[in-house]
Amino acid sequence: MNHQIVVGRHTVLSIDDLAVLRANLEEQRLFRQEQLQQIAGAATVRTVAAPERQAASQLAVRDKLAASARMVLADVEAALTRMDQGRYGACHLCRGPIARERLMIVPQARYCARCQQVKEAGR
Numbered sequence: 001m002n003h004q005i006v007v008g009r010h011t012v013l014s015i016d017d018l019a020v021l022r023a024n025l026e027e028q029r030l031f032r033q034e035q036l037q038q039i040a041g042a043a044t045v046r047t048v049a050a051p052e053r054q055a056a057s058q059l060a061v062r063d064k065l066a067a068s069a070r071m072v073l074a075d076v077e078a079a080l081t082r083m084d085q086g087r088y089g090a091c092h093l094c095r096g097p098i099a100r101e102r103l104m105i106v107p108q109a110r111y112c113a114r115c116q117q118v119k120e121a122g123r
Contacts, residue, residue, distance in 0.1 A: 013089060013100055021107045022083060025076050028108070032073035039066045072108075079108040091115050 013021070039062060082088040089098050093115040102109055111119060 013103070017100065017104075018083070018088075021088075021103060022080070024107050025080050025083075028076045029073060029080070032069045032076065035069045036066060036073070039069070075108040075110070078110070093119070 042062070079088065082090075089103060090096070091098055091112040092110045094112060096112055098109055098112045102113055109116070
């Protein structure tokens with residue numbers, strides 16, 4: 001039986017949906033953790049092996065990659081925490097539901113599509 005769970009006041013997710021979303025988030029978490037380890041390892045090897053050959057642009061790219069991976073990892077971990085606390089699927093701005101379809105595409109989403117657009121327009 002595929003029970004429905006109401007999350008974030010109106011977002012309806014099945015137990016199967018939540019299991020798929022959790023598995024996706026855990027896979028993303030593992031990927032980002034491994035990515036950060038590889039970046040850190042590559043930085044150590046390059047620094048020890050030939051610091052004079054490291055171009056500033058390579059260092060900048062590595063730093064931006066690491067910062068991006070840390071940001072996504074934090075978003076993924078926050079989504080898993082919201083799941084554990086029963087707050088998953090509610091928009092952080094309007095407190096309304098985040099559409100199931102959006103969560104299936106971006107499982108770490110903090111905002112509904114409307115609020116995401118407003119937030120991005122305000123940048």
